Amino acid sequence: AAHGGATVCLITKTDTNPFFVKMKEGAQAKAEELGMTLKSFAGKIDGDHETQVQAIETCIADGAKGILLTASDTSSIVPAVQQARDAGILVIALDTPLSPIDAADATFATDNYKAGLLIGQWAKGKMGDAATDAKIATLDLNVSQPTVDVLRNQGFLDGFGVELNNPDVIGDEEDPRLVGSDVTDGNQEGGRRAMENLLAKDPTINVVHTINEPAAAGAYEALKSVGRENDVLVVSVDGGCPGIADVEAGVIGATSQQYPLLMASLGVEAIAKWADEGVKPEPTEGKDFFDTGVALVTDEPVEGVESISVAEGKELCWG
Amino acid sequence: MADTTARSDNYEGALNRSEAVAEFHDARHATLMGKVQHILHMNPSLVPLFVLVLAIVTFGLLLGSKFFSPFALTLILQQVQIVGIVAAAQSIVILTAGIDLSVGAIMVFSSVVMGQFTFRYGIPAPVSILAGLAVGTAIGALNGWLVAKVKLPPFIVTLGMWQIVLATNFLYSKNETIRAQDIEAQAPLLQLFGAKFNVGGAVFTVGVVFMLALIFVLAYVLRHTAWGRHVYAVGDDKEAAELSGVNTNKVLIQVYALSGLICAFAGWALIGRIGAVSPTSGQLANIESITAVVIGGISLFGGRGSILGSLFGALIVGVFTLGLRLLGADAQWTFLLIGILIIAAVAADQWIRKVSG
Amino acid sequence: MADTTARSDNYEGALNRSEAVAEFHDARHATLMGKVQHILHMNPSLVPLFVLVLAIVTFGLLLGSKFFSPFALTLILQQVQIVGIVAAAQSIVILTAGIDLSVGAIMVFSSVVMGQFTFRYGIPAPVSILAGLAVGTAIGALNGWLVAKVKLPPFIVTLGMWQIVLATNFLYSKNETIRAQDIEAQAPLLQLFGAKFNVGGAVFTVGVVFMLALIFVLAYVLRHTAWGRHVYAVGDDKEAAELSGVNTNKVLIQVYALSGLICAFAGWALIGRIGAVSPTSGQLANIESITAVVIGGISLFGGRGSILGSLFGALIVGVFTLGLRLLGADAQWTFLLIGILIIAAVAADQWIRKVSG
Amino acid sequence: MEPILKGRNLVKHYGRVTALDHCDFDLMPGEILAVIGDNGAGKSTLIKAISGAVVPDEGDIWLDGQKVSFTSPIDGRKAGIETVYQTLAMSPALSIADNMFMGREIRAEGIMGKWFRKLDRKKMEDFARQKLSDLGLMTIQNINQAVETLSGGQRQGVAVARAAAFGSKVIILDEPTAALGVKESRRVLELILDVRSRGIPIILISHNMPHVFEVADRIHIHRLGRRLCVIDPKDYTMSDAVAFMTGAKVPEAVAA
């Protein structure tokens, strides 16, 4: 078939986050299976937009057939994507939809807002009546507030029942239940420090939203050091295997699981198809993107919030 | 006491004036290799150029027309244009024995000012652009004032300023991107530096031309004007420059202000390059510009090196990045190999200087 | 030619030896403020301590017992322990007029080696820890060798090494985290530095004690041993040190190797702090350690300053970060205010030195 | 006659050290005034206070009868005071010509100079080469050599040549012959006499008594941070001068 030997590019936000490492593994396996060549690129830090533009240009120079892209800056990347499409390359957005979403030929993504929403709803349900005077801390990504960061944070608050002011900005809410937010850089060290800071501000915090599972693990260490690890609800996003193990161990209450391997392999398949038949993939019924799904993982389900068990989550996890 | 004069004269009288200028002959540098080394030694800024040419030839041989095409080669120019412009700003600061860690922040903030002024307040684009350039210059001048007058170490001043400007940038822009489509429709002037023209398959942008012009103008100014010489003197030995009549504080403030202005231009070029105004861009501009400057052979201790070297330094990194990616190295391997390259490029430089010493 | 002697003697003969040592009296520094300034001037490492105390008192007054509690104050110590340890490594390198941009990478990679050796290969934890320490030391020694023997600028060497080690770290670890619970169950020794003990409400960890001990030992070594004096001499004027009999290359290699070793200890401490082994940690260690060092009053040009200053520098940043968060500043505002603090702290230092000059 | 340069009651502390201790100073028009004194007596500090390189803690300075208060060496230079500092004040990485013209570069003629501010390198180099030859510094092989590659004496020669070429009102030389060879020292002395014959007064700090007594019109003896006395070399022997400056003898004016 025509796709044999063709080059596929995978461009991720970073390649240090296990999430993207798995995504690359999924793409690599699929590309090998189909006899294609995978070239992977990544920004140096979260939010590193220019390196992604360079990567797209390099793929054009390289004569790639298709590009799989998790964009750091969903609207700034659009002109570069257009350039690639003009060169006859199929561009598929993975994990993060572009803005506007039809700037890419197709999108295989998690709905990050929904990921946040699910953990918000779960936390609210879990607390029951106590939710009305909860003490909430949010542990976000970094000061530049990239899109995932905002979507998860605002989705969580929305799910928990906090009035959002501007849904594009973190921290402009006026709900008195919010103790505060701090940044973690998405790793354990940052998670611990941010949790400590917020605990010093208000030691009665009892709900914690975290950007991802490493941040949650760090927060847990901070809670443990003041003996509060058992009476604070920690929720997170990602569903990596270490994260699911943390749910099992009670470090994390619930997490929204995403499916990077699936996104990647679907993406590679779509490009092969495009090379062979010139056909673009179709979005999910009723949505403007192909939803690879997000599932809430917890062993303490809450009424009205759909979830899967830890055992199921373990089957599907990606780390 | 007339004897004193006579006394000191009795041996100094043996002096006469008819001697010739000393001349030693020098029979070395006879071989071709010796000559190359000698030329490179006499013109240290050629060393990075030499490394650059070597890198292009090597990748050209390995990759053939994929790399050795007008398209790919001009692509490198486009990819390094932002770093190249910022490296020009960084170079003049480093020549004064300073360092500017705020370049990236000034660049992004200036571009945000240009964008927000146009779109949030509806100010005409040319005025907004001037405002952006003015903001960049003002921040640079503030850096310069703190360095020159308050006598704070440049590292600290610009580190603090980096944080201040970056945070201001996020707070002011509310992290909002201004979309390329909107700019194209309403204020295409903001994208000026992205305008392309084709010269026989080679694609140039206004930004690339600006980068090249900027560096050549600065090279001229640094080499052939009094102000340029003062910049070197300040970096070489500030106290000596002061004692020999250079207004070192003025020079420093001017240098940092100029650096701010150039960064603001980089911000404008950034809009052209990415189409949009994005407050999260440019976070790596510091480290990348410093890397270019040092690979280019400018001493971090000031006073030594040529700004052309910085251009070559930026291009060397660009060539390696594109070349390695085309060869199929993945991101982490490229990162690792660029690390080795950085060390190797400077080691080669050192070696050439030594053997021809 | 006997007359020559006589000739030069006829005025030098006027010399006699019975003069006294010159004595000028000095009637200044009479006021209390004058005395404080004088003391600070004579002991420059006290200046950051002064700023630190001032900051603690100010936040204490603003925030009351929320800040001024054993809990909050020891929390700061815990939060700065990693930066403090790395800053100690950074300090000795900067004292030699170098810089180590690879500290963060060495730290993380060492912790990854400790973790992976234990969990991937099943090597006993103590051996894995030794291996991690050895790896850190070896990378540091390689830095030192490149700086001393190949004579490359430290900035370049450690910038390249940072990329190389970080990429190796990601490639080797496959970005996999080793979970805290697993470590606790199977190799608790890796978490040693996280062990806590309580002294009247104040919580100390082994890591905090290690940081304090390390800095005091280094302060002693730098001040009271020949090796310490040589470190200063190398940073002050390398050529002069060489000419006056210091084996500058040996000192440099030792300093970078020691820096690597300390970073490896920081890696061990990092496991204690975050519980887990995470390859993505420590990305800010470079900039944070350099910030601590410079706020602490060590000159980036080498040879001047005290390592105690770096401890105070790290603590100043820690106090401000926590204090501002408690005052309700959000992350972006804190970032901005820390930027101002960095500049202000050094300006205060400069001012004290000047008025008492 | 009024002094062209006058200092009164100058004080300068460095931390605990008192380098100038209520020092007075006078330079007469057209004279060569030597300043002699022990190491550390405060001679260099005195001339730095005069040239603007150091701002004295107390005291006043008059140039040509006008009170001046220089805050930087540029002020001094603008007022026509040219100084060779003991540390020479050169930019090591720059060339000899660059150093000689630092702060008063010559621009090219025509458009290039006027609009593009281009320097006239050739002119500056020729001038520099000429001045060095006048001083007998013939062993300098390359006028574009960086100053850091010169021998100690060559470097000093360049500094002296610079001051002599540009000083218009007062020339100050702080130990100008310390590192110079016999021949080069002699040339500097000739140069000093030559400068005086052009009517420009000179302050010469030197430890070389024969040289001082050969060229000086008056000798300012500095001791423990202040002017002990001023003597006429025709009235005193070198032995007297040395005895005064080391404190072995007390001059009459002071003793009185």
Next chain:
Amino acid sequence: MEPILKGRNLVKHYGRVTALDHCDFDLMPGEILAVIGDNGAGKSTLIKAISGAVVPDEGDIWLDGQKVSFTSPIDGRKAGIETVYQTLAMSPALSIADNMFMGREIRAEGIMGKWFRKLDRKKMEDFARQKLSDLGLMTIQNINQAVETLSGGQRQGVAVARAAAFGSKVIILDEPTAALGVKESRRVLELILDVRSRGIPIILISHNMPHVFEVADRIHIHRLGRRLCVIDPKDYTMSDAVAFMTGAKVPEAVAA
């Protein structure tokens, strides 16, 4: 008698400049050998080649009949050659005592010194103070002063005191009195004679002819990068020496 230090055919290039041009050199046991020559003649380069501070491009050196090839000044020092370089080689930010003992610090007695390698600061400071007093550098007010705060002459005094205190086989002084006052210079000359009387030979580079003729046993005249001739000061006048070194006259041995 065999020379204690012998150099043959030494060559050193700096880029295009030839600083040593097949130069020979001999120092006899117990003598004071003066090296004189124009600025830039290559004197400093010669003694750097001998002390190990510069590695010659060609040529051989013998110490005490043994061929040596020093690659660093430490090698030279270990072999007992102590040098005062023209640039003084001091660490400006460190104290006088630190500088004097750099590389051969004294450890405290007992456990602190043995196990904790603590320095005996008091001992080092007392020693330093003593050596400076011997040289008459009484104006130094504080032995813990950083060297950068000393006057030019004070700094040179510290360097000379260091070499004299530690040299065991050969002491090399490159213009040791250039910045020194009359009194201090005299002390240095006395010190040189004193060192010789302890049997240690000295190489003295100086532009001060009266000093050279006063103390030297033999005079090595250096010209254009090589040894022109060696003269006995008792057989020649200063005028002869100056004429040789500037090329105005050619010594017989060379002319022949």
